[in-house]
Amino acid sequence: MKFSEPLVEGRLIRRYKRFLADIRLPDGTEVTAHCPNTGSMRGCQPENARVWLSESNNPKRKLKYTWELVETRPGVLACVNTARPNAQARQGIDAGVVVELAGYAACRSEVKYGGEKSRIDLLLSGHDSRPDAWVEVKNVTLDEDGAGYFPDAVTTRGQKHLRELMGQVAQGERGVLFFVVNHTGIDEVRPADHIDPTYGRLLREAVAAGVEVVAYRAALVNGEGDPSGSLALTEAIPVNLGA
Structure with a gap:
């Protein structure tokens, strides 16, 4: 974008x-x-x-x-603008960059879901062979020696979202945690156990329950050599859950 x-x-x-x-x-x-x-x-x-x-x-x-x-x-x-990642994710999906979420005919935002009364960032539907995908988008900017950590502060809201995604998987849908890596120095994403150990535990529990986790890095352009600047997602990077 x-x-x-x-x-x-x-x-x-x-x-x-x-x-x-x-x-x-x-x-x-x-x-x-x-x-x-x-x-x-x-x-x-x-x-x-x-x-x-x-x-x-x-x-x-x-x-x-x-x-x-x-x-x-x-x-x-x-x-640092956390209003950007949802649009970045949606544009990356529409452009075919995010291969894990390709093939869906429709995308809606802020749809109510879950037992804890949440709103999903992106709901993808209309795939020929796959169930609907409930996608929670998170912005990753905390860099420690080339590794990106999420969250950068304790997040009870993020913990709730993991529980909600597990609930969707239990109903036969896809639950997807989408890390938008808005930092050009980050090469992989890890749970920030040293900041929010509860989130790290829930993330591993969610993955074991079938929640999918993807991470895509953005190429950030500040306007030097580009008239406007841009935030386009360009490539997938690994998610390392560790022990």
């Missing part, structure tokens, strides 16, 4: 109150940007990091800028 307008480069001053970030633009102006990320953003807010913002011309918006990308170390980018 491409951004509709060129991104604006700046330098990170600080992130605070979870949803706010102060950014210094190249001309020295300081602006406050919306930070659409409820996680800890561990590893994604280095001091004085280069960042890229999308800009809105909507006069009704309180904040003009949204924080999209960050350079976590020289030449390595991460997308």
